[in-house]
Amino acid sequence: MYKIMIGLLFLITSTVSASDAQYFWRFGDGSVSHEAEPEHEYAQPGIYTVTREVYQDGKLVESSQKQVDLVSPKIVGLVILQPDTVVLGQNVEFLANLTSSEPLDLHYQWYVAGEPITSQADTGKLTTQFAELGNVELSVDAMWQQTTVSSASVQLQVVETDNNNEKPGNGDGNSNKSPGTDNGNTQGGDSGGSLSFLILCLAGVFVSRKRG
DSSP states (O other): OEEEOGGGGGTTTOOOOOTTOEEEEEOSSSOEEOOSSOOEEESSOOEEEEEEEEEETTEEEEEEEEEEEOSGGGEEEEEEEOOSOEETTSOEEEEEEEEESSOOOOEEEEEETTEEEOOBTTTTEEEEOOSSOEEEEEEEEEEETTEEEEEEEEEEEEEOOOOOOSOTTTTOTTTTSOTTHHHHHHHHHHHHHHHHHHHHHHHHHHHHHHHO
16 A cells, blocks of 8 residues: 555645635545545555645635656666677567566557667567667667656667688688698609709710710
8 A cells, every 4th residue: 555645745836725625636546535635545556646626615716736656666777688699680689677666567668769669568578670780779668558667778789690601711712722732743843853954964974975
């Protein structure tokens, strides 16, 4: 139960103090009172609109409304749970994680770059994907009926898929050759050249001896 000194909410704005005034209060939960400064107990947390009417000689002389917020004081914090990586064009899941001192019947509105998007409102879960690379702001409002009671936002970095599963060096024309292949061919060429030079030298010696 939530006991509220309802009458104190309206003392600052009240302009009627005559003892013959009649009061009519509506507390927003179906209950009413005719006391000048009533107390009221609410059974459930919520945001209630309290209406106060003052009559003199059967005529309405004053009417005013105020809200009693029994939701926001129960909220400890709200954060967005997100994956480590947000990949372009792939489904990704986010969760509005609300911490409160007692269960609250809230729904959630999500925004991407300030634009509202539809989601599973009851659970605070969002499954979506992004079509553009770069930074984008994701935010969420926790709402009691039409009233925002808490908000949270995060900055996301949308990245490309890493499809490079090839081994290092693929695509290089020389990378498939066995180590030392080119050097082996070069060394073979050098050996052939040395042998030819040696044959020519021996032939020269033989000719010189023959002439002598």
